[in-house]
Amino acid sequence: MIIVKVGGSVFSDKKGEAENFDEETVRRIAKEIAEFYPGKDFIIVHGGGSFGHPEAKKYGIRDGLPEDWKSASLKRIGFSLTHQAMLRANDMIVGVFLDEGLPAFSVSTSSIFLTRNGEVVHGDVEVIKKLIENRFIPILFGDVSLDLAKGIDILSGDQIITYLAKMLEPEKVIFLMDVDGIYDGKPGEGELIQDLKRAEIGPLLERLHCTAAGTDVTGGICNKLREAAKIAEHSEVWFVNGKIPGRLGGAVRGDGFGTRIAR
Numbered sequence: 001m002i003i004v005k006v007g008g009s010v011f012s013d014k015k016g017e018a019e020n021f022d023e024e025t026v027r028r029i030a031k032e033i034a035e036f037y038p039g040k041d042f043i044i045v046h047g048g049g050s051f052g053h054p055e056a057k058k059y060g061i062r063d064g065l066p067e068d069w070k071s072a073s074l075k076r077i078g079f080s081l082t083h084q085a086m087l088r089a090n091d092m093i094v095g096v097f098l099d100e101g102l103p104a105f106s107v108s109t110s111s112i113f114l115t116r117n118g119e120v121v122h123g124d125v126e127v128i129k130k131l132i133e134n135r136f137i138p139i140l141f142g143d144v145s146l147d148l149a150k151g152i153d154i155l156s157g158d159q160i161i162t163y164l165a166k167m168l169e170p171e172k173v174i175f176l177m178d179v180d181g182i183y184d185g186k187p188g189e190g191e192l193i194q195d196l197k198r199a200e201i202g203p204l205l206e207r208l209h210c211t212a213a214g215t216d217v218t219g220g221i222c223n224k225l226r227e228a229a230k231i232a233e234h235s236e237v238w239f240v241n242g243k244i245p246g247r248l249g250g251a252v253r254g255d256g257f258g259t260r261i262a263r
Contacts, residue, residue, distance in 0.1 A: 001041040001132065001170040002252060003235075004033070005157055008142075009178040010242035011093065012049025019051050019085065021092050025243060029176065030100040032248045033137075037102060040171075040252070041132050043164065044093075044104070044139040045157045051089035052142060055082040056154055062118070064150025072151075079152050083110060083144050090141045097137065105136045109143035113163070115155055116148040120163045128164070158227040165234045173235045174251045175224060176242025181259030182225065196261045198232040201225050228261055237261040 008014060011026050033042055048056070056062070059078025066072050090106050097104035107128060114122040131138045142157035158175075165173055183190040184207065196204070210222035228237050238251040240258030250256025 001043065001168060002036075003043045003045065003161055003164060003168075003170050003173045004029075004248070005161055005173070005175045006044060006046040006093070006242060007157075007175065007177050008047030008049030008051075008053065010176045011046065012051065012089070014050050014053060016050055018054055019088060020049075021089070023092070023096060026093055026096045027100065028245055029242060029248060030097045030102055032246070032252075033097075034100055034102055035249060036252050037137070038135055041135075042137050043128065043132070043168075043170070044097075044137060045160050045164075046089065046093055046139065046141045047157045048086060048142050049089065052082050052086040055085050056144070061144060061152060062154050064147060065152050075152065079144050082154075086141050086143050090139060094139050097139070103136045104139050105131055107131070107138045107140045109140050109155060109160060110145055113143075113145055113155055113160065114148060115145040115153050117150065118147070118153050118155075118159075120155065120159055121148060123160075123163050123167070125164065125167045129168070156223060158224050162227045162230045165231045170235045172238060172251070173231050174238045174240065174248065175228075176248060177239060178241065178243050180241045180244075180257065181239040182221070193259050194257075196259055198229055198261060201229040201232075201261075232261045232263060234263070236263045 011022050013020055065075055094104045094106050112124040113120055128138050140160055143155055145153050145155035147153040180192050182193050184193055205225055231237050238258055238260055240247040240251050240256055
């Protein structure tokens, strides 16, 4: 089994108009997956891009539900609006996969995961297991979550993958990004790290000046590295450029260009 994270920056321009969608790139990703399916099982998890992030930021979903009724009522509306935006993104991606003859099946993340202070405390993976057994390709997404401590929160696609890796022990987890991999510094300035040991992630986070807050509502590259350190306990991890043809296929085969974190 291989889990593929399609980053929001791969299928959407976060700085562009709201809910813009790069169908050409998603279609090419689907075609690359089709080269290996059904020989290999796949789970897809996608990010928010220009869909979920604007609403989540506008309504401050990460702050949870306030005690004041009026403020909380507005937050509830924002919570639902964020979810609806993500459903629209998911619908577009699933549609492209279906067009390419892949049996993609949407799984609404907020319906099967619960968090506490932003960390997953429960995930019902039985449905996902059954979908895989019946040769479907489950497609999940970063989403809002019901939170046991704060009432509501954001659950990133990276955190979802960490939980799935722990529960399902996939062969590989492949992160598709809009850069070539993980850099020892800013992309374009620092050097690309092609082989990264799990023990080296902590020092790298310090060099990148990663703090609790990231570059977007789900933590950006800092969050990806933190989650990769956890995922690498269970699976080989790849970070590759999803905008460039063949990079996903190379990671699936094991001869790709990008950053590899050995299991």
